[in-house]
Amino acid sequence: MCNCMYNNSPLCPCSKVPDHVILSGGLNNRYWVVDVEERPGSKTLTISCSKSLHPTETCLLKDGWEMTPVHCGDVVHLEGCSDGGSWLVDREQGFLVLLPDSLISGTSISNSIRCMRRAVLGDMFKSFDGGSKQMLNGTMVHEVFQRAATAKDFSLEKLSKLADEALQGPRYLGDMYALGVSQEEMKQELHDYLPSLQHWANTPSNSRAPSNRQDPATVVTVTELADIEENVWAPRFGLKGKIDVTARVRIQRPRNGSHRMPEENTVPLELKTGKESNSIEHRSQVILYTLMSLERYNPETGFLLYLKTGNMHPVAPSHMDRRELLKLRNTLVHHIHNSVEQEAERSRLSRLPDILTNRQTCQYCPQKRNCALYERAVDPSAADVSEDVVQDLLQQETGHLTLPHLNYFSHWLLLCCLEATTMEAKNSRKRVWLQTVQESEKNGSCVGNLQLSGPVTVQSEGVFLHRFQRSSVASQQGLASGDRIVVSDQEGRLVGLATGYLCEISRKAISCTLDRDLSKFSGVLFRVDGDEGVVGLSTHLTNLSRLMENCPDSDRLRELVVDLRSPEFISNLSSVLPREAKDTVANILKGLNKPQKQAMKKVLLSKDYTLIVGMPGTGKTTTICTLVPALESVEQGGVSNHTEAALIHMLLSLLLKAGCKPSDVGVIAPYRQQLKSISALLQSSAFTGVEVNTVDKYQGRDKSLIVLSFVRSTLGELLKDWRRLNVAITRAKHKLLMVGSAATLRRYTPVEKLLNHLQQENMISFRNYLGTFTELFPSPFLVTARSPLLVSNTSVGFTLSVGTHTTHTVLLSHSLMNYM
DNA sequence: CCTCTGCTAAGAGGA
Ligand code: SF4
Ligand code: SF4
Numbered sequence: 001m002c003n004c005m006y007n008n009s010p011l012c013p014c015s016k017v018p019d020h021v022i023l024s025g026g027l028n029n030r031y032w033v034v035d036v037e038e039r040p041g042s043k044t045l046t047i048s049c050s051k052s053l054h055p056t057e058t059c060l061l062k063d064g065w066e067m068t069p070v071h072c073g074d075v076v077h078l079e080g081c082s083d084g085g086s087w088l089v090d091r092e093q094g095f096l097v098l099l100p101d102s103l104i105s106g107t108s109i110s111n112s113i114r115c116m117r118r119a120v121l122g123d124m125f126k127s128f129d130g131g132s133k134q135m136l137n138g139t140m141v142h143e144v145f146q147r148a149a150t151a152k153d154f155s156l157e158k159l160s161k162l163a164d165e166a167l168q169g170p171r172y173l174g175d176m177y178a179l180g181v182s183q184e185e186m187k188q189e190l191h192d193y194l195p196s197l198q199h200w201a202n203t204p205s206n207s208r209a210p211s212n213r214q215d216p217a218t219v220v221t222v223t224e225l226a227d228i229e230e231n232v233w234a235p236r237f238g239l240k241g242k243i244d245v246t247a248r249v250r251i252q253r254p255r256n257g258s259h260r261m262p263e264e265n266t267v268p269l270e271l272k273t274g275k276e277s278n279s280i281e282h283r284s285q286v287i288l289y290t291l292m293s294l295e296r297y298n299p300e301t302g303f304l305l306y307l308k309t310g311n312m313h314p315v316a317p318s319h320m321d322r323r324e325l326l327k328l329r330n331t332l333v334h335h336i337h338n339s340v341e342q343e344a345e346r347s348r349l350s351r352l353p354d355i356l357t358n359r360q361t362c363q364y365c366p367q368k369r370n371c372a373l374y375e376r377a378v379d380p381s382a383a384d385v386s387e388d389v390v391q392d393l394l395q396q397e398t399g400h401l402t403l404p405h406l407n408y409f410s411h412w413l414l415l416c417c418l419e420a421t422t423m424e425a426k427n428s429r430k431r432v433w434l435q436t437v438q439e440s441e442k443n444g445s446c447v448g449n450l451q452l453s454g455p456v457t458v459q460s461e462g463v464f465l466h467r468f469q470r471s472s473v474a475s476q477q478g479l480a481s482g483d484r485i486v487v488s489d490q491e492g493r494l495v496g497l498a499t500g501y502l503c504e505i506s507r508k509a510i511s512c513t514l515d516r517d518l519s520k521f522s523g524v525l526f527r528v529d530g531d532e533g534v535v536g537l538s539t540h541l542t543n544l545s546r547l548m549e550n551c552p553d554s555d556r557l558r559e560l561v562v563d564l565r566s567p568e569f570i571s572n573l574s575s576v577l578p579r580e581a582k583d584t585v586a587n588i589l590k591g592l593n594k595p596q597k598q599a600m601k602k603v604l605l606s607k608d609y610t611l612i613v614g615m616p617g618t619g620k621t622t623t624i625c626t627l628v629p630a631l632e633s634v635e636q637g638g639v640s641n642h643t644e645a646a647l648i649h650m651l652l653s654l655l656l657k658a659g660c661k662p663s664d665v666g667v668i669a670p671y672r673q674q675l676k677s678i679s680a681l682l683q684s685s686a687f688t689g690v691e692v693n694t695v696d697k698y699q700g701r702d703k704s705l706i707v708l709s710f711v712r713s714t715l716g717e718l719l720k721d722w723r724r725l726n727v728a729i730t731r732a733k734h735k736l737l738m739v740g741s742a743a744t745l746r747r748y749t750p751v752e753k754l755l756n757h758l759q760q761e762n763m764i765s766f767r768n769y770l771g772t773f774t775e776l777f778p779s780p781f782l783v784t785a786r787s788p789l790l791v792s793n794t795s796v797g798f799t800l801s802v803g804t805h806t807t808h809t810v811l812l813s814h815s816l817m818n819y820m
Numbered sequence: 821c822c823t824c825t826g827c828t829a830a831g832a833g834g835a
Contacts, residue, residue: 138833499828
């Protein structure tokens, strides 16, 4: 008789194995849990690797494994050996990997050591504590190391050249800006590491294993850096991760007098730029990496390399280390998969592991707001009944919220979790490692028997064009050019080697762009699988979390979105519509019908937002598309471009820090609205003296340095006048910075000629800044910049920022997102 | 029952 909560009801997951579940025996086995029998100190699972659930085997869990949160209807992987269909997992042998096809990253698991709750929350919500200077430095030192390794050159000259490239390149500028750190400060930080990098690369490392301190040092020589940023999916252990450096090392262990042959081994190296803590978290990461690479090169040991000092710490994992980390993974994956539970036919959020009562850990926890919000969402009385420490945390993080706010949060969190559960069930990524090429090719999402043909060409930074030849001709074809793909080897040893996009596919060959260069695998037989990706709901959940933040922007949004305060409107159109713009707007409105015109008028008067509601086909999209030019003309030339304004602010900050005199700098923009936007950002006293003006105001004068903001991707009426453009670009005595979209501006002959000329003379360089700017807009709804509109990252709407005082938030369906 | 939506991502370090 079953005694679990399903109680043999029709919902009982054991009554049938769902179609999407794939079971198998063998080394990479997948068992369905048919029954769980608990005894004090042990747990016995009845399992089957056949979908008919026949025959069954048993698995005895003990010595702590009985605490594994495994239930009927779970899929498990078993490591170890079975004796005629009965498995034993205990202190000494075997592993049970719960839900192995959910690959968990090494960092998530090492994160769970301190607080399991934090790791679970971290999987749901991206944390965005904005990072820190040290973190950015860490990323940059990693990059310098990796580039030096690729170039096989660790000389100081090369290292400082790479460091300067990283500092000056567009990649990290946005991060530096967001952190308020100048390139100079960053440079000092970064350059501190270069000598020890150089030293490490050029001397064998004496690494002392803690166990044999009395022995003379074991000498480790890195003979080759075999791979950088290796991507590993290890479905046998339910793990994934990116290994900083895969190195071949020679390990010379001294043994009392007798000379031992040095051992050669391929091992993972984990680089750290922070304190040489050799902490349990760092060591755990390495232990997990060695486990993940078991099938690739079976490393006995891994190393932690602290770049500040250049010291290498060996990490030789024991069975116990692996066992305990896999137990943590099982608990983590259990919580991730069971975020929703059923009670009395209703879904509700599951409880998470308890909040720590350790003030120290929670104080610096990047998830503390979500932690408190979640607690109050599942337990409305938590704020009163919890322990003092917990109450303090709840008060501090959620004290500003009302009951409706909390209810809103838990309602949408629940819906997102439900959605995530259905998405997870449909996730077909596991086919890559659970199905053979033949099986996968049948349903069309896979191409196998591929061999590299021809050289790999670098298309751009981190984009490698590969060509493969098919040795067998498949008839079925489900993959099309443009599809997201993942490349693995056919044997299943190198799963998830690279991801990318399919370019061309024919019966005999395919070409694709990948994120890694696979040329060293020339003899390998590959498979390419379509990859729908596992896009979670973390963006939505992060927005939801920010909506609950204690800050003015979020306060206002909560008022509008949760408390449903009615949006306000300006009473009189003429107060926002200047006389000159009347005709233009009237002209624009001509093409619209009456309700559409009414909607337009409402939007023009809107202070908060306007909802345009209508049956399909009533022209909502048309209305909104008309809105854009109308809003543009609402203020005289009221066009502004926040991206460019922010970019100019950043450029000026850097220039002034580099020693430019403010009075030598002039900013030119064709629209007054843009001048206001820029001036608003230049309020701080550092910018006093910088002149911000229209082209006409600069007639007959010049500046040492001119920054020109084009604002629109089209030239607009103002700059179309060739003479005006001429004036604008000839105001600079020493340096001219033009900010705009080169690709689209080139459509105008004068600009095209100008850019071509400058390019020929090698007088201009192009930088791509788009994409680095999301950090610059710390508004609750993360916006990505696209001139001249700010398009929000959520699928529920977007924000138009045009005009002085009004941010028009327009909520609409997906169709417009496509249109844009 | 079907399709479409959305789209690097695992880690950067500090107490
Ligand atoms: S889930 Fe398992 S224990 Fe629960 S009712 Fe179904 S068979 Fe019984
Ligand atoms: S605030 Fe404390 S209890 Fe909550 S997730 Fe963070 S560390 Fe864990």
